[in-house]
Amino acid sequence: MKILLTYFALIALLSCKNEHQLSNSQPNIIFILADDMSYYDLSCLGQNQFTTPNIDKMYNGGLFFSEAYSAAPECAPSRGTLMEGKHLGHSRIRLNRSARMQDHLMDDDITVAEMLKKAGYKTGFVGKWGIGLPGTEGTPDKQGFDYAFGYYDQLRAHTFYPYYLMENGKQVAIPENYGFDMAKCYAHTNSEEGLNVYNEDGQLLPNGIKEPFKAKNSQDLIHEKALEFITENKDEPLFLYYATQLPHGPCITPDLGEYKDKPWGMKHKEWAAMMTHLDRHVGDLVDLTEELGIAENTIFIFSSDNGYAHCGYMGRKHWEDDPLFKNKGPWKGGKFASFDGGVRIPMLAYCPGTIPHGTTNHQVVLYDFMATACDLAGVEAPENDGISFVPLLNGTPEKQEDHEYLYWGGGTFTPRSQAVRMGDWFGMRNNPSDSLQLWNLKNDIGSGKNIANENPEVVNRILEIMKEAHIDSDWYQNPEDTAKDMKAKTDSAKEAGLMQVPVRANSTYPGKIE
Template sequence: MTRLFLLIVIAAFLSSCTQKVELEPSKPNVIYILADDLGYGDLSCYGQKKFSTPNIDKLAGQGMLFTQHYSGSTVCAPSRSALMTGQHTGHTYIRGNWERPPEGQHPLITENPILPELFKQAGYTTGAFGKWGLGYPGSEGDPNNKGFDVFFGYNCQMLGHHYYPYFLRSNQDSLVLEANAGTKTGIYAPQLIHEKTIEFIEENKDKPFFLYVPSIIPHAELFAPEEYMERFRGKFDPEHAYKGVDEGERFRKGPYGSQPESHAAFAAMVALLDEQVGEIVAKVEELGIADNTIIIFTSDNGPHLEGGAQPDYFDSNGPLKGYKRDLYEGGIRVPFIASWPGKIPEGTTSDHISAFWDILPTFTDIIGAPAPGNIDGISMLPTLSGKGTQSEHEYLYWEFHVWGGRKAVRMGDWKGVQYGISKDPDVPIQLYNLKNDIGETTDVADKYPEVVEQIKEIMGSASTPSEIFKF
């Protein structure tokens, strides 16, 4: 009897341990894919008609597509700073693109932990593959000094203008690409970076990881490998030719190279990006970790007008007004797709108003980590999961410190925009009702002075002084 009793107790104990393991979910892997200057209308699931993006469309079909998601800013560095810190551009440290020759940008300096550091604290392995732009090599803002175990790609976003660079950064090492010496085009950097991205997934499949994939596609210059150019050559005639810098001291040091077939090149680049997204999704499925992996795809700001790009030809903004560097919707409203099998409802669409600074609290909410106290973001997890009550923003705020100084506020359906504040801080605020006028065609400020006054108050109070970015 005693032996039987002991066997029953041991069996019950083992059963309870097994049940505990089965009921305690592992921390999900997080993959955040960030396109560079991809417009709201550049994906076929968002209305693109001239070419298709089947892999990204499939990802949207497996998850949730957002129609009112906003980037952190209208240019690269401050947009990424808002993403990493959970703060809008009235609070985040980096509020503009500021080069630090010979390589890199002014470093992100913050006492609060940023996204990769929060993942590290929660026991995650972290990797970034693509373009950084938030701190020159060795600085406080160097990705290896801000929580990334592995970094491969371009530290400097100026050098990230080029698809056949002379070197890439592998953590603290400079990887010289001899195949691109002189004017040679042996290694298309996004393909090499993508190979390293896939390797990171394979190497970390058995432990929780945070993978940040800030691609340089489709930022100018408009270059794509010949195999992709062949697919689109002649399909978008008459072509648009761009004359850039193809030799001399400035070659591959910022200025864009020439492209005689800009239309075909742009479509080819987006097609390559789409395939890379598909390969990332296929890899997590092949490794059997898809159900425990969140994949997000978005863009850092609106479409550019550089290097021969013609966003109007491709209707890259869809119904939106403005481009990169604008604070109209076309400069800051971006595609946003989130997939998490079994957690995010498939084939759904959300009009929840959200922004890059919401990503940090969303991720900390998901992984059960504390978020810093002085952030501007609100967790989007209730919207993503369909469970609980989603908190809403009272307003969203942006400021842009060049091109005359610009501010914008989204408050419910209202959008206030102010241009030229460096010259005249009291320049009139433009007001649009996005519910009725998504294209921001009709300024209704004269009809709703009380709304203008509310937005003016927000613009005056939403920003803290910056030592390095001033109007």
């Protein structure tokens, strides 16, 4: 009941007019994408077991989108659609895996970084990329970013103590982390809680590392590079895509901090500490723009990459709410499936003294970012599926264009599924042979009662959208594809030498694989 009350309180339109609209035609843009962060992992939205004061500050001084969606229910396609501005019926990356394994963007794909670079921006990426392995044309340094640092391979991004990171296409060795036992870290998260070791002060003693206090946490290294990029480019328009690993599992943190003595299980302590780690770094980014005198010309957008995933790290069934943190929310499903709960995310925009403060229930989706960023930069956007939400940022909601519909297709658990949100309606089917399930989210936020039989006209329109929105992919499973079809695609990829095999975290020392 508490969650429902919090949600319905949010959907009231509270926005007030801002004192002055975006005055600079090319403001700095910093997009912070959290990884597997749950909707109610933020204390500004009701989390009461731990706090996120820096993100709360942005929430309290910025614009919150209470009806925001990811463009996909899992990591890689969410990131691909964000960069391309296309939904899952049109985008290059549609699942975490294709017939040729971890797939990538191509040379002819146009990213938001390429568009902003064309507009005169300095473009930077730090963190988890996941849409182009080293050696492919899909790496960030080949997709419009002047500077790129972090994980190109999303499987390697599972470790916070890697043997190397990538910088502008080259490996940067981290010998301080050699020996880190990633297998034990996985086992700790999946079942055997207690395998991660912390001293009496709550500091991590990473398994397998000879000198544990010299170990380098990748989030800290990535964050340092982000601060450097902002500082070095403060005098010209900049775009920073800050795709943090946090709080994606496996659960581990350099310091349990204030949670070390909590009467919780270790993984709950770690999750709270990971969220605190993220919140601290968000605060650093905002503080730096204030110190550099560029805060009022810097737009922050903060969001997450997919719906509820937290339970997968706690040994429970998928989509089951956490009994302690209660961070799932009322929505049906979660990560890996195109139910409302698989794509429902928190999102806010912040620019002190410029973006209006309050809440809007206008429906936005991460693939709107291409259109919005191009609008802010004063450059015409390429063909895309998004709608610029700059009118909302300017405090002129009456000028904001609405989506006719939002479209999703696929998910690791339901690769042949399709889903559509159209106004208050949400329709979804797992396979083309299945009947459409239909819910009215205004009256049934948890998608509890299928009312398809009572609304045949709505059902027919959504089925039309599903047909018109999807263009078949050569490598991903299309709604009509059978297991036999997918095997043929995989065999074709192998014969053509097109398999892109991801590297398991810390499976090798630098120079051995990539």
